[in-house]
Amino acid sequence: MPKSILILGACGQIGTELTYTLRERYGNDQVIASDIREGDKDLMASGPFELLDATNYGALEDVVMHYEIDEVYLMAAMLSATAEKFPMRAWNLNMNSLFNVLNLAKDNKISKIFWPSSIAVFGPNTPKEQTAQNTIMEPSTVYGISKQTGERWCEYYFKKYGVDVRSVRYPGLISHKTLPGGGTTDYAVEIYHKALSDKEYTSFLGEDSKLPMMFMDDAIRATITIMESAPEKIKVRSSYNLAAMSFTPKEMAENIKKHIPDFKMSYAPDSRQQIADSWPSSIDDSVAQKDWGWKAEFDLDRTTQEMLDNLSK
Numbered sequence: 001m002p003k004s005i006l007i008l009g010a011c012g013q014i015g016t017e018l019t020y021t022l023r024e025r026y027g028n029d030q031v032i033a034s035d036i037r038e039g040d041k042d043l044m045a046s047g048p049f050e051l052l053d054a055t056n057y058g059a060l061e062d063v064v065m066h067y068e069i070d071e072v073y074l075m076a077a078m079l080s081a082t083a084e085k086f087p088m089r090a091w092n093l094n095m096n097s098l099f100n101v102l103n104l105a106k107d108n109k110i111s112k113i114f115w116p117s118s119i120a121v122f123g124p125n126t127p128k129e130q131t132a133q134n135t136i137m138e139p140s141t142v143y144g145i146s147k148q149t150g151e152r153w154c155e156y157y158f159k160k161y162g163v164d165v166r167s168v169r170y171p172g173l174i175s176h177k178t179l180p181g182g183g184t185t186d187y188a189v190e191i192y193h194k195a196l197s198d199k200e201y202t203s204f205l206g207e208d209s210k211l212p213m214m215f216m217d218d219a220i221r222a223t224i225t226i227m228e229s230a231p232e233k234i235k236v237r238s239s240y241n242l243a244a245m246s247f248t249p250k251e252m253a254e255n256i257k258k259h260i261p262d263f264k265m266s267y268a269p270d271s272r273q274q275i276a277d278s279w280p281s282s283i284d285d286s287v288a289q290k291d292w293g294w295k296a297e298f299d300l301d302r303t304t305q306e307m308l309d310n311l312s313k
């Protein structure tokens with residue numbers, strides 16, 4: 001029997017592309033997309049979809065039983081910038097959805113879980129350059145606290161109940177198919193849209209805010225690679241550091257100018273600057289490289305080329 005996969009939060013920035021890629025790999029009917037809202041037309045037409053609130057255990061269990069689900073990818077969450085506005089809602093969504101999925105696995109109703117963590121688990125006291133897999137972790141945002149707590153619970157469920165949960169700490173993600181959902185690195189996607197439509201962009205982060213970033217194709221490949229790796233290779237059951245590139249808004253603007261020479265960038269940092277200041281500038285992902293063979297393929301030049309080519313179609 002081919003395995004059945006359920007994606008929670010499938011209509012978001014990552015969920016949309018993950019749904020397409022998993023459907024290509026395992027077959028459209030084997031991958032059930034779900035979200036609290038409908039996604040774009042193409043996604044809805046590409047295979048089965050369920051309107052589902054990931055915080056509702058009963059409804060989630062019904063869908064898992066109905067489709068005889070083996071694996072769950074939990075992509076529903078409230079992201080960093082939005083979570084600062086609604087701390088309790090963020091905590092409830094980010095933690096309860098995770099407990100629901102962990103408990104389904106603990107009760108042997110599903111066999112494997114993917115749950116993403118984030119570079120937001122680190123905080124202002126963490127060494128900023130080449131941040132190590134194991135280091136000081138004192139997150140200062142609601143989102144970061146929820147991700148760090150989530151990591152602890154994932155490791156606990158693995159050790160205590162043998163739950164096969166796998167996780168990576170995504171950096172800021174850059175994609176052209178779906179807009180980002182309220183994070184601190186959203187500027188790195190908006191900038192390409194504005195460069196093409198208006199030839200100018202005002203960044204909500206200052207010109208020297210260097211942050212770790214990744215092109216979506218790399219993020220999806222990392223997600224599927226860790227999920228398909230033999231269980232003994234996954235030695236870290238909290239979450240793996242993952243890296244591809246690091247750059248500042250100013251460096252990004254210079255990179256876009258190679259393609260659009262009259263592109264103009266200005267800067268008006270807002271409340272998201274404080275979140276960015278608490279995060280690492282670059283990440284050491286050598287543990288993921290060693291354990292399950294991770295290696296990023298997209299640098300800034302290649303990302304800019306892909307973004308501008310696809311958005312101008």
Ligand SMILES: NC(=O)c1ccc[n+]([C@@H]2O[C@H](COP(=O)([O-])OP(=O)(O)OC[C@H]3O[C@@H](n4cnc5c(N)ncnc54)[C@H](O)[C@@H]3O)[C@@H](O)[C@H]2O)c1
Pocket residue numbers: 008009010011012013014015034035036037052053054055074075076077078079093116117118119169170171172173174179180181182183185
């Ligand atoms: N995008 C990034 O740069 C980034 C970086 C680090 C980590 N992550 C993590 O990856 C995951 C996916 O992020 P994303 O960027 O795709 O987020 P997103 O905001 O684009 O998408 C989240 C989706 O979850 C859905 N959702 C919200 N509440 C729900 C609920 N109660 N039940 C079911 N669905 C619900 C939303 O409708 C949305 O479609 C999150 O855990 C996020 O923290 C993302």
